[in-house]
Amino acid sequence: MEHGGNLVNRTIMLPASVDEAVEALAATPGAVPVAGATDLMEAVNAGRLRPAALIGLGRITELRGWRYEDGGTAVLGAGLTHARMDRPDFAALIPALADAARTAGPPQVRNVGTLGGNIATAAPAGDTLPVLAALEATATLARAGAVRDVPVSHLLTGLDPLRPGELLTWVRVPLLHAPQVFLKSSGRSGPARAAASVALVLDPARRGVRCAVGAVAPVPLRPLEAESWVAGCIDWDARGAEGAVLIDPAALVAFGEYVAGACVPEGGAHGEGAGADAARLRRTVAVLARRALGRALK
Amino acid sequence: MTSATELPAAAPADHETGTTGLGTSPLRTDALPKALGIYPYAADLWAEGLLWGAVLRSPHPHARIVSVNTAPALAIPGVHAVVTAADLPPGPDGTPDGAPAGTVTADRPVLAAGVVRHHGEPVAAVAADHPDTARLAAASILVEYEVLEPVTDPEAAFHAPPLHPDGNLLRHLPLRTGDPDAVGEIVVEGLYQVGRQDPAPIGAEAGLAVPRPDGGVELHLSSTDPHGDRDRTAACLGIDPDRVRLVVTGVPGASSDREDLSFQVTLALLALRTGRPVKMTLTRAESFQAHTTRHPALLRYRHHADAEGRLVKVEAQILLDGGAYADVSAEALASAVAFSVGPYTCPNVFVDAWAVRTNNPPAGRMRGEGALQTCFAYESQLDQIARQLGVDPVEIRRRNAMATGDPLPTGQAVTCPAPVAALLDALDGAPLPALPLDDPEADWLLPGGPGGAGDPAAVRRGIGYAVGMVHMLGAEGEDEVSTATVRVSGDHATVICAAVDSGQGFATLARQIVQSVLGVSEVYIAPVDSDQSAAGPSARGRHTWVSGGAVERAALMVRHQMLQPIAADFGMSVELLTINDGKITSYDGVLGMPVSEALEGRELWATAQCRPHPTEPLDPETGQGDAFVSIAFCAMRAVVDVDIELGAVRVVDVTVAQDVGRALNPRQIEDRIEGAVAQGVGLALLENLRTEGGVPVNASLTGYRLPTALDTPDVRIAALLEERDVVAPFGAKAVSAVPAVVAPAAVAAAVRAATGLPVGRLPILPEDATVLA
């Protein structure tokens, strides 16, 4: 705990509102926001990060819950913990995000780790990230005197990154009222980072399937062609009918292969690893995508 | 310190719960303080005015040290001392050699001198007034390295230039017995690989050194071998052993040796240099670099069997990667060779085994070193024979099972109980866990875990069996001895014995022994330090035997002193008196005196030693010899579910039948078996400290996957077979190592049964358990 000890001498601010927080960020050069600290403290302990000041977000109650907008959108606070998202009321709204939150580490970590922290860290194996990509979520970024909305995928790819002094406040997610699945493979039964993950959501209103593959590349990947191809294979009108077969099993298998082929290039993800590793990863992604769609259409 | 009245649940005294003496299961002495968080670990130690130590480690697995410039570190305010190999006593030729030390062979420098042989090898150390200052200062030391090509492939070590003046071959041990030309009806061959398991103790290395006014030093460490560590530390520092005192603090888990010698000598050196107490705690990443790992192994086997599956001949080549330094590799190799066939009889055995030096992390002691690696190989071979002949895997083992009196391939007759067939019988009758198909509605924990991607349709169940063996106590002529003192004063007894309770429960056992022999319920176990008589290391199941034996003897002597006057009063011999439930009774029932009354106002004490029968080294040409004191056996059945599309494996159940000699504390035995199974399952499926070019790539608890509760199966005990070992104190055998030896082989057999795949390496990765459509 010696490492934590040296933080004590430094400034820690505990703003009670978003406004106070962004002001504090603007007023304190080198200040870093902290939520659950499950990623931040690891960086501090490893000596990668020595923040001059910390802005604790834990007291900003408004960011720890969610609200609704325009009837069709949920606005999620960046301070929602994984444990909170795993609860049944939330799971009924955005099932795939709840599934992802349920597997995002051991209970002690999920009790404090947050949605905002997961996005800001943008780790390749961040579990909420493929779900947010599949949902085409947007993030609200606030700084003193200015607010902007950015697609989460743009944040993650660095196309439009979080700027210094900016706070991630809200995440907008459409409410689709249809099955969603998040599947993760880690090679063990206990909590672990994903070796590969697949998020898949159905959007019956638009007769669409949206899918994102996590952990195989620095950011979640969307197999857009596979999505639109498979959307055409689904018998959307039969949805809800007792015993209806919504898709030909062969199409499920083909979808898995299609997704894997699109997201794990031959010879290795982003040029790394031997061909055998890539082949293995493709198989895993193919199985996950096939199972995800199968479950969504059950 | 919390007073007893503040404890949420004060532990009931043993006599209140009826749990005293041998064969019962009293609460462990350390259970409550550990659960309450008041158990003192080395990392909690504090001394007025202490300084903090930090170590600079080599970033290269192999390099020549051209120069070391400590000036930048010394220039940092708050730095009190910087030490390098030059601060240790020089070698025989008068130049610094880093004061090499080691448990068996003294080849490992405390601080690297001239050359570094593994990644993370300590090069220099700093004492400063703040831990951050110490780390920054260590990092500021300028070391110029000439990077050398590392030897990381153990097979290449034979022909590579010597990495050390002692050469690269740590030991070659051949074993030849029987007819080399014997042939069987069937021949099965296999190549097996075992990865690098790390002991990953829950508490990382920590300690405090306090300089003494006489120029000596007092070390507070979670040592598991206080006298050995004291002697080696003194030798490295070039001072008299009397001037080093080692005080054992709470051991936060040890399934291998603690602590690393370089750590404690460096700590002592810094304290002597600065004249101030120095504390050092390693980070998790450093801990992975500091302690030794299990020996990675490569094993090539050829078994000949007759048409019934009886072994005709076993040929094997075994290669252990010892890493940069010798440590206990020679000893590990001896058990690998002696147990190369397993608990089976075979007339013709031809083995060549080597332990070699590489620039990989040093390997050392870890539960069943040597025996574990071969168990995976010979059990895999037996499964192959069973499959080829279409014989049930339990039956094939029964046909070959060793019995009491049978010889090992080393020619030594197994005179201790060898109830291999009985262990297999116990497993055969054990109930199997339910199948998901039997109850599809239940919330099955599928491979991949809760919220994983498991799909019942892709899950296959497999059942596998394995039997294994491990020796107890030091082997090949090592002098084994322990000393204990038992003192009784009024209504309580004290045990003074330097056997460290590393979590194995020795303190609880010692208490039970004294309770049994003397009928005194209150038994205090004195803290351990090196001023007491030596008891030797906590390893190889020694303490149940040698220290338990010494405690028993001392207690028996005290008992004699206590009963003598009473017997004289009644005109009978001491042998006619018994102690039961705290009462002394005579054979005729005339006398019935509480022990407390007999002890009224008396203080009795006795010191005794226990030294088992001697052993001899294995012959360097033929591998023959009586090298072991005793052997423990264990049989296991593992049940796994495998998602054959993703290769995810979940161990559902492990059922154990173990040869324990005598169950001195059944609950403690079950705990030890559970822990060992968890460790074995970890090695089977998850644990592997991977290296690239000699550099560990997953030296953190995120990268190095330890089994969690969800990865650990239900462990059921089918039988604790109690066939007493007549030469062992109480007839008891050590219990912790053998389940860890057998579990990986059992899990591998089960995965093989589920997938039909060969499963030739540990850990079993998802790709090894994926069935390609």
Ligand SMILES: Cc1cc2nc3c(=O)[nH]c(=O)nc-3n(C[C@H](O)[C@H](O)[C@H](O)COP(=O)(O)OP(=O)(O)OC[C@H]3O[C@@H](n4cnc5c(N)ncnc54)[C@H](O)[C@@H]3O)c2cc1C
């Ligand atoms: C043992 C362990 C296991 C884990 N397992 C998983 C896992 O399986 N899957 C997974 O996805 N993750 C896992 N994690 C990582 C971590 O728990 C998650 O990424 C978590 O969501 C981080 O949230 P936090 O609130 O703790 O972030 P913090 O550590 O507080 O912050 C992380 C980073 O985000 C920034 N930040 C936080 N909130 C905001 C905000 N509102 N606006 C701007 N910047 C912000 C911080 O400045 C910091 O740079 C694990 C972590 C640990 C320690």
